[in-house]
Amino acid sequence: MTAMTDARTAADARTAAVTGATGFLGSRLCDRLLAEGWAVRGLSRPTSDRDGLGGVEWHVGDLADDETLRSLVDGADVVFHLAGIGLWSAGPETVWAVNRDGTERVLAACRDGDVGRVVFTSTAGTRRPQGDGDFADETDVAEPIGAYQDSKAAAEELVDRYARANGDAVTVHPTSIFGPDDREFTAQLLAMGVEPTMPAHLPGGLSIVGVGDVVDGLLAAAEHGTSGEHYILGGENLTFEQAVDRIADAADGSPARIRVPATAIRAAGPVAELVDIVADRRVFPFDREMADLATQRLFYTSRKAHDELGYEYRPLEAHVPDAMEWYRADVR
Numbered sequence: 001m002t003a004m005t006d007a008r009t010a011a012d013a014r015t016a017a018v019t020g021a022t023g024f025l026g027s028r029l030c031d032r033l034l035a036e037g038w039a040v041r042g043l044s045r046p047t048s049d050r051d052g053l054g055g056v057e058w059h060v061g062d063l064a065d066d067e068t069l070r071s072l073v074d075g076a077d078v079v080f081h082l083a084g085i086g087l088w089s090a091g092p093e094t095v096w097a098v099n100r101d102g103t104e105r106v107l108a109a110c111r112d113g114d115v116g117r118v119v120f121t122s123t124a125g126t127r128r129p130q131g132d133g134d135f136a137d138e139t140d141v142a143e144p145i146g147a148y149q150d151s152k153a154a155a156e157e158l159v160d161r162y163a164r165a166n167g168d169a170v171t172v173h174p175t176s177i178f179g180p181d182d183r184e185f186t187a188q189l190l191a192m193g194v195e196p197t198m199p200a201h202l203p204g205g206l207s208i209v210g211v212g213d214v215v216d217g218l219l220a221a222a223e224h225g226t227s228g229e230h231y232i233l234g235g236e237n238l239t240f241e242q243a244v245d246r247i248a249d250a251a252d253g254s255p256a257r258i259r260v261p262a263t264a265i266r267a268a269g270p271v272a273e274l275v276d277i278v279a280d281r282r283v284f285p286f287d288r289e290m291a292d293l294a295t296q297r298l299f300y301t302s303r304k305a306h307d308e309l310g311y312e313y314r315p316l317e318a319h320v321p322d323a324m325e326w327y328r329a330d331v332r
């Protein structure tokens with residue numbers, strides 16, 4: 001390539017601003033954007049681990065820092081707002097402040113600046129199937145359970161309002177994301193599949209989507225989504241039992257065989273609430289309503305994303321080798 005084409009390529013590169021760039025999903029998104037020739041700006045807290053993300057232009061601060069947010073988003077063609085926090089790592093007040101108030105600040109910075117499209121990452125949890133065995137779609141808006149869903153639902157309303165007021169914004173709703181570097185859901189599911197010391201798994205079921213497929217969905221939403229619309233980015237719908245057995249087969253482990261009865265999980269709800277209050281520690285399933293949720297089949301359809309964005313997902317087995325390699329090297 002000549003110096004002139006180099007210069008033209010750099011000038012033509014589209015700019016993405018990514019909040020949550022140092023996270024499990026955000027770091028994969030940054031890798032992909034860089035590989036596809038985007039100029040990538042990332043929001044990073046001073047304490048965030050930025051290893052392995054060379055090539056990103058870092059804007060150091062957090063979601064409470066309006067100046068940093070403005071410099072992050074101004075001039076971006078697409079703002080991918082992924083930063084968020086769950087009840088695994090914080091209490092309800094922090095969860096609300098980061099997920100709802102943080103989104104409000106990102107949108108205010110976008111409104112003040114010169115920004116193309118906002119792609120907001122919510123959760124499939126704000127939607128729920130109407131009955132056991134049904135598949136939820138974007139219209140199955142559910143009464144939020146717990147601070148995480150509550151804050152994400154409130155953030156969705158802000159994004160919808162931004163779109164209605166002549167902003168350009170779409171919302172994506174990933175289901176449970178599976179892939180390397182996720183010490184929460186992925187590590188637990190792999191442990192249930194392959195660790196003889198983890199012989200229990202949950203009743204109920206869920207939609208499991210590979211992290212690479214969600215990245216595809218984010219890019220497709222940026223490219224083809226309709227402003228103001230919502231898209232579920234799901235994967236295979238599996239009972240926990242099926243998921244654990246298939247991970248065990250794919251990873252050549254011994255499948256877990258003992259299932260935790262639904263009654264035991266429901267009983268654990270009040271205990272978790274008590275530990276939370278007394279010891280200021282958050283223990284799954286966090287509270288009674290979450291406990292009940294863990295016993296249900298939470299299945300989703302991604303048909304709208306398929307039809308309108310060209311979104312496709314791969315089966316669980318396609319994602320196990322990479323996740324297993326990371327698990328064996330870093331978690332065990």
Ligand SMILES: NC(=O)c1ccc[n+]([C@@H]2O[C@H](COP(=O)([O-])OP(=O)(O)OC[C@H]3O[C@@H](n4cnc5c(N)ncnc54)[C@H](OP(=O)(O)O)[C@@H]3O)[C@@H](O)[C@H]2O)c1
Nearest residue numbers: 020022023024025045048062063082083084123174176177
């Ligand atoms: N993982 C899933 O199964 C799943 C499913 C549905 C939706 N989602 C949503 O997808 C998004 C990404 O999830 P993830 O799994 O990648 O989570 P993650 O690994 O925990 O990453 C969260 C990111 O948000 C950043 N962050 C948290 N609080 C912040 C604050 N106050 N200011 C600035 N940045 C802050 C974190 O920074 P640090 O690096 O400094 O911690 C990190 O970069 C989240 O919005 C989540 O709710 C995830």
